[in-house]
Amino acid sequence: MxxxxxxxxxxxxxxxxxxxxxxxxxxxxxxAIEDRALNAFLRLDYDARVAALDKAKTGAGAGARPEITPGSF
Ligand SMILES: [Zn+2]
Incomplete structure (x- = not known):
């Protein structure tokens, strides 16, 4: 993939x-990307996708897998 x-x-x-x-x-x-966030996430430009992942990483805490949700962008 x-x-x-x-x-x-x-x-x-x-x-x-x-x-x-x-x-x-x-x-x-x-x-991880929640299914309900996926379509909108894929429509973002590259910089916005990276920013959403960074935000999810910040929210996940040490050692946890970040989850991109509709609130991540
Ligand atoms: Zn990558």
Whole structure:
């Protein structure tokens, strides 16, 4: 799969326990995107996607996987 933030080749970690995408990208790290945030997220430009991921990382705390939600952007 492609990373939803930067477009690089990325690993799909979705487990079925989370309603959305779970991605591991060597550029962006590991993150999740809620299904209800996905369409709007993909319409953002690159800088806005990076900013949303940064905001999710800040909110997640140490060691937790950041989750991009509609509140992240
Ligand atoms: Zn990436």
């Amino acid at each position: 492609q990373c939803s933030v930067c477009g690089a080749e990325a690993e799909d970690l979705a487990s079925g326990e989370f309603d959305g995408l779970v991605v591991r990208c060597k550029h962006c790290g590991e993150y």
